[in-house]
C-alpha cells in the first residue's frame with residue numbers, strides 16, 4: 001500500500017490520508033482526482049474499513065470497473081469484490097430491486113430505455129388526440145425528465161400553478177396530463193424509466209426511515225467522482241445517505257460541468273461547504289496528463305468564463321508540440337485530413353490506433369470521419385449513437401426476454417406481439433390497450449382473461465392471443481432453472497425470430513442474423529462470467545439489468561486496437577495521446593442552440609475545455625468551410641474558441657493555402673445595404689487573413705460575417721457550383737439580389753468568382769463559395 005501512497009504528490013496524499021469527515025477535492029483536468037479516489041478507497045480498506053461499507057459512484061460503469069480492478073491489484077480481488085461501485089443508476093437500480101415491494105413495484109421491474117419511453121409518450125399523445133407537432137414526444141420526455149430530476153412528481157406539478165402556467169405559455173397546457181398518464185402507464189407495466197431510478201430511490205429514502213437507516217449504516221464511506229455533473233435528484237440521495245456518518249468525499253471540477261442541459265447543477269459543488277460541517281477542501285494543481293502547451297492553452301480558454309472557481313493548473317511535463325489547427329473546404333476533406341494524419345503518425349511514430357480519439361459536438365459528425373477512416377482501412381469504434389442493444393433485431397429478442405421476466409412490460413409486449421407476424425393486427429392491439437387502461441391492468445393480464453372480457457374479437461384472434469400467452473408462460477417455466485444463454489437461444493428459435501430473418505438473404509439480412517449471434521455470444525460470456533461468481537447461475541434477469549444500464553462506454557472492447565470516435569460529452573474523464581476535435585465551427589461548436597445566453601455559451605466553453613484536456617501529447621483542431629448539415633451544404637466559419645486560445649500555443653497548418661485564400665470581400669458587395677464605413681477587420685483566424693465584419697454582430701467576438709445556410713437551394717446545386725457548372729450567360733437567381741445573368745467567371749476552387757448583371761442593382765462580383773445562387 002505504501003508504495004502507492006508514495007507515488008502520489010503531496011497535495012494528492014493529503015486527501016487520501018484524511019480518513020473521516022466530509023471533504024471535497026476541487027481540481028482541474030488531469031490532476032489526479034480519479035486516481036486519488038482510487039487510492040483512497042484502497043487505503044480505507046488497508047486501514048480495516050470493510051469493502052461492504054464503501055460506496056463509490058462514478059460517471060460510467062466502465063470507470064467503476066477500472067477502479068475496482070486497480071483496487072484489486074492493490075488489496076487483492078477477494079477484498080475488492082464487495083465494493084459497491086458504479087453509476088448512480090446502476091447502484092440504485094440494485095437497491096430498488098431489493099426494496100421494490102415497498103414502493104408497489106415488482107422486484108422484477110423492467111427498466112425502460114429512452115426508446116421505450118418515447119414510444120409510450122407518442123402513444124399517449126395519440127390517445128389524447130393531441131398534435132404531435134406541438135407535443136413533440138422527445139421534447140415532452142425531456143420536460144418530464146427534468147421534472148423528475150428536480151423531484152417534481154405529478155402531484156407536485158399539479159400543486160404548482162407556475163409550472164402549469166409555464167407549460168401553457170409554451171403551448172403545452174396538457175403536459176401535466178401526459179406526465180400523469182405516462183407515470184401511470186409505467187407503473188402499471190411494472191416499469192421504471194432512467195429518471196425513476198433516482199426519483200424512486202429518493203422516495204424510498206424519504207418515506208421509509210428504516211430503509212434509510214439501513215443504507216446509511218451500510219454506506220459508511222461514500223465517494224463521488226465527477227460531482228460537478230450531479231443533478232438535484234442525485235445530490236439529495238448522496239446527502240441523505242451520508243447524513244449519519246458524514247464520511248463523504250466528492251471530487252470534481254467546476255470547469256468541466258457540461259450536463260446542465262440534463263439538469264446537472266453546478267451549485268452542488270459550489271455549495272458543498274455549506275451542506276456539511278467542517279468540510280475539508282483540497283486542491284490539486286499539478287496536471288500529469290498533458291503537455292505544457294495543452295495545459296496552458298486550456299487555461300487561457302477557461303479564463304474567458306466569468307462563472308468559475310479560481311484554480312491553478314500547471315504541469316511539469318514537456319512543452320510538447322503546439323496545438324495544430326487545420327482548415328479544410330468540406331467535411332469530407334476534414335475527414336480525409338484526420339484519417340491521413342492518423343495514418344502518418346502511426347507510420348512515423350509507431351503509434352497504435354487506440355491512441356487516437358476523434359471528438360465531436362454532435363453524433364451526426366461521425367459519418368464523414370467514418371467514411372475517411374474506412375477508405376484508409378483504419379479500424380475505429382463509435383461510442384454513443386445507436387447502441388448495439390437498440391438495433392431492431394437485437395431489441396426484438398430482448399423484448400421477448402423482458403416479457404419472460406416481466407409479462408406486464410407493455411412496451412416489450414407491443415413490440416413483439418405481432419412480430420414475427422402471427423395475425424394479431426393493430427386493431428386488436430388497440431382494443432387490448434383500451435381494455436387494459438380501463439381495467440387498470442396490464443395488456444398481458446387482459447390477454448390471460450380474454451374469454452371473460454367482451455372485446456368483440458373473433459375466435460381465431462382470441463386463439464392467437466392465448467397461444468402467445470402460452471408461449472411466454474412456457475418460456476417462464478424454462479427460465480426458472482436455466483441460465484440466460486439457454487433461455488435466449490431458445491427464445492430466438494421458438495419465437496420464429498431467426499427463421500423470419502433467414503428469409504431475407506440480402507447482406508443486411510445476413511448482418512442481422514450475425515448480430516443476433518453476437519448477442520447470443522455476449523450472453524454466453526455473461527453467464528460464464530457470472531457462474532464464476534459465488535456459484536450464481538447467470539440468470540436472465542441479471543443479464544437484462546446489465547443491458548438496461550449499460551452505457552456505451554461500458555462495453556468491453558477487450559484489447560481491440562481501434563480509433564475511438566465519440567461526442568465530447570462521452571469523453572469526460574478519459575485520456576488519449578492524440579485527440580482530434582473536429583467541426584470547430586461557429587453554430588456547430590459552440591452549438592447554434594446553445595448561444596443565446598451567457599451561461600449556455602459558458603457551458604459550451606467548458607465543453608471545449610473538457611475536449612482539449614483529454615489530449616496527452618497532441619491536440620488537433622479542425623474545421624471545414626462548408627459541410628452538409630440537415631442535407632444541405634452549409635457555409636461555416638471557424639469557431640470562436642480557436643481564436644480564444646492564446647496564439648503562442650497554436651500552429652496553423654497551411655496545407656491548402658493555394659486553393660484557399662481569404663480575401664477581404666468588400667469588392668464583392670456582400671454586405672448589401674450595410675454602411676461600409678462601419679465595417680472593421682476581424683482578427684485573423686486559422687491562418688486566414690482578416691475579413692470585414694460589422695460592429696453589431698451579436699453572437700461572436702470572433703464576429704465574422706454571419707453566413708446563412710445555402711438558402712433553399714438544393715444541396716446538389718450548391719455542390720455543383722464548386723464544380724464550376726456555371727458558364728457565362730447562365731441565368732441565376734440570388735437570394736437577395738434576385739435574377740441576374742452571369743457576365744464572366746474567374747478564379748478557381750474556393751476563389752472562383754462570378755460577375756453577374758442583376759436585373760435590379762446592376763453588376764456585382766460574387767464569390768461563388770458564398771453566393772446563394774440557383775441556376776434557372
Ligand code: ATP
Pocket residue numbers: 007008009012027028029030031032033034035036253256287288289572573574575613
Ligand atoms: P479529469 O478531470 O479529466 O477527470 P482527473 O483529475 O481525474 O482528470 P486522473 O485521470 O486521475 O485525473 O489523472 C490523469 C492522469 O495523470 C492519469 O493518467 C493518471 O494516472 C496520471 N497521474 C495522476 N497523478 C499522478 C502522479 N502523482 N504521478 C504520476 N501520474 C499521475
Ligand code: MG
Pocket residue numbers: 033034035573
Ligand atoms: Mg477523472
